[in-house]
Amino acid sequence: MAEVITIRPFTAAAFNQYLAEHKLMTVKCTKCGGVYAPPRAICPKCHSEEMEWVEASGKGKLAGFTVIYSGPTFMVEQGFDKKNPYVSGIVELEEGTFISARITGLDISKPVEVKVGTPLMVDFVEFGEGEAKKTYLAFKA
Amino acid sequence: MPKVKSLPRGVAMVGAGMSKFGAFAEKNSRDLFVESYKAMTKSVDKGFDPSRIDAMYIGNFSSDQFEHQAHLAPILADSVGLLPIPATRVEDACASGGVALRQGVMAIASGMADVVLVGGAEKMTALNTAAVTEALATAADVPFEIPAGFTFPGFYAAMASAYMAQYGMKSEHLMNVAIKNHDNAALNPNAQFGVTIQTWMEGRVAAALKKGKPAPTWSTIWDFLHDEGGNPTIAYPLRLFDCSPVSDGAAAVLLVAEEIAHEFTDHPIHIIGSAQSSGSALHDRPSLTSIPAAKTAAANAYEMAGVTAKDIRIAEVHDCFTIAEVIASEDLGFFAPGEGFKAAEDGMTARNGAKPINTSGGLKAKGHPVGASGVAQAVEVWKQMQGQAEARQVDGDVNLALTHNVGATGSTCTVHVFERRN
Ligand SMILES: [Zn+2]
Numbered sequence: 001m002a003e004v005i006t007i008r009p010f011t012a013a014a015f016n017q018y019l020a021e022h023k024l025m026t027v028k029c030t031k032c033g034g035v036y037a038p039p040r041a042i043c044p045k046c047h048s049e050e051m052e053w054v055e056a057s058g059k060g061k062l063a064g065f066t067v068i069y070s071g072p073t074f075m076v077e078q079g080f081d082k083k084n085p086y087v088s089g090i091v092e093l094e095e096g097t098f099i100s101a102r103i104t105g106l107d108i109s110k111p112v113e114v115k116v117g118t119p120l121m122v123d124f125v126e127f128g129e130g131e132a133k134k135t136y137l138a139f140k141a
Numbered sequence: 142m143p144k145v146k147s148l149p150r151g152v153a154m155v156g157a158g159m160s161k162f163g164a165f166a167e168k169n170s171r172d173l174f175v176e177s178y179k180a181m182t183k184s185v186d187k188g189f190d191p192s193r194i195d196a197m198y199i200g201n202f203s204s205d206q207f208e209h210q211a212h213l214a215p216i217l218a219d220s221v222g223l224l225p226i227p228a229t230r231v232e233d234a235c236a237s238g239g240v241a242l243r244q245g246v247m248a249i250a251s252g253m254a255d256v257v258l259v260g261g262a263e264k265m266t267a268l269n270t271a272a273v274t275e276a277l278a279t280a281a282d283v284p285f286e287i288p289a290g291f292t293f294p295g296f297y298a299a300m301a302s303a304y305m306a307q308y309g310m311k312s313e314h315l316m317n318v319a320i321k322n323h324d325n326a327a328l329n330p331n332a333q334f335g336v337t338i339q340t341w342m343e344g345r346v347a348a349a350l351k352k353g354k355p356a357p358t359w360s361t362i363w364d365f366l367h368d369e370g371g372n373p374t375i376a377y378p379l380r381l382f383d384c385s386p387v388s389d390g391a392a393a394v395l396l397v398a399e400e401i402a403h404e405f406t407d408h409p410i411h412i413i414g415s416a417q418s419s420g421s422a423l424h425d426r427p428s429l430t431s432i433p434a435a436k437t438a439a440a441n442a443y444e445m446a447g448v449t450a451k452d453i454r455i456a457e458v459h460d461c462f463t464i465a466e467v468i469a470s471e472d473l474g475f476f477a478p479g480e481g482f483k484a485a486e487d488g489m490t491a492r493n494g495a496k497p498i499n500t501s502g503g504l505k506a507k508g509h510p511v512g513a514s515g516v517a518q519a520v521e522v523w524k525q526m527q528g529q530a531e532a533r534q535v536d537g538d539v540n541l542a543l544t545h546n547v548g549a550t551g552s553t554c555t556v557h558v559f560e561r562r563n
Contacts, residue, residue: 066298116306
């Protein structure tokens with residue numbers, strides 16, 4: 001049976017639903033071609049309301065990063081602490097827009113050697129079971 | 142971009158005061174605000190009748206989260222005996238105080254009020270550090286930034302990493318900002334950490350010896366600042382001494398219409414530029430090494446005031462993290478992009494430098510009760526412009542000063558320009 005295609009609203013919930021399906025979706029303005037992630041219902045460049053979801057290629061590069069030794073409670077619950085720090089970063093997507101994501105696969109024993117500009121590929125990190133399962137946007141070095 | 146309009150009516154600051162900043166288990170935001178109000182009333186040269194106050198604006202980020210107390214403005218108005226005047230709380234994260242100041246300016250400039258009390262208050266230390274971190278994180282673009290694991294030190298650390306990559310700065314360079322701001326705070330009796338880093342380090346050694354523990358072997362503050370034991374990494378590349386503290390505190394200033402300022406003082410401080418600008422989440426910007434809202438607010442404030450960056454004698458800027466002061470000094474046009482960290486290293490931003498920044502000790506060392514910070518910046522400007530900054534008084538004529546107050550990573554920025562004419 002053919003998949004029923006419905007246009008999802010340009011909301012955080014829809015963005016997260018796509019993430020759960022392991023898709024990083026951008027929103028494109030059909031009038032001026034502006035591409036955005038996270039989603040927007042109104043184009044900030046030309047104010048058009050004619051937007052569409054477009055899947056990102058998944059390629060990007062590291063624009064800025066941090067190694068966090070003391071994270072929020074939900075990150076602590078996921079096993080991160082001073083001895084097991086994690087990386088948060090800003091990723092420049094191939095499409096030219098930027099997004100916040102977890103960064104995996106970097107050697108952070110010497111953070112000073114991590115290079116801004118490192119090529120990255122989209123990844124999806126899951127945590128929790130059943131109803132509580134949540135998918136987080138990540139990029140892998 | 143909206144056209145910059147000149148103020149239709151002049152506005153002057155005729156009094157300013159603050160509570161001590163710190164961690165006060167026995168004081169809530171109301172108690173701290175009362176302290177700042179009393180300090181403000183004492184600073185008004187000719188005294189004044191509080192019943193002349195027409196309205197009050199309060200900068201407060203989140204008494205809801207920090208104290209489980211919302212609807213703060215009328216409570217604060219009542220606490221200083223100002224009922225039934227309209228009292229309004231404004232919230233733009235850590236820029237709440239600067240935005241409250243601007244609301245006060247607009248109320249007078251519009252003619253709707255002649256005398257306005259502007260305050261800022263935040264009581265943060267009732268929560269533990271983890272809970273404070275999470276409360277502050279609500280100032281981010283929560284659904285899109287927080288799942289990435291970002292904290293506020295993390296956001297500014299990411300900006301620092303991009304700045305280091307672009308301009309060849311090393312994280313050590315940021316320590317110059319912390320050292321300077323602690324040097325200034327050591328001369329500010331209201332500062333939360335009113336000690337130099339040297340004194341701090343010596344205190345740590347003395348405490349270890351007293352406990353019979355082996356004393357750390359730091360011989361200079363640079364040893365101390367490079368040591369994970371003295372200065373632990375919080376969010377690489379930022380360490381403890383790159384971060385402003387969790388603070389309790391309040392500040393208050395009295396604004397009046399220019400034509401009645403002489404009834405309060407013979408030395409009013411005129412607010413000649415007032416601008417506010419909004420920006421996106423950090424990831425939605427073309428560059429991580431500058432804050433667009435700060436550049437826009439600065440340009441608009443300079444245009445309104447008819448001055449340039451070069452004319453500004455001193456500035457209180459939003460150094461929630463050391464990298465934020467470096468970026469601010471560039472966004473405000475004091476130094477070229479990529480030059481701010483060198484200016485800090487060369488002492489240009491020190492009290493006796495060409496462009497003194499954060500003579501109060503800044504958010505870093507004076508303390509950062511978030512909603513109060515933007516108003517407390519105006520208090521420092523007041524003291525410096527009146528020649529009342531005591532041991533930290535800047536030499537020469539401080540006739541033009543600026544304050545720069547940022548919310549979150551720069552989603553809000555206010556810039557104010559102050560002038561003393563006699
Ligand atoms: Zn468009």
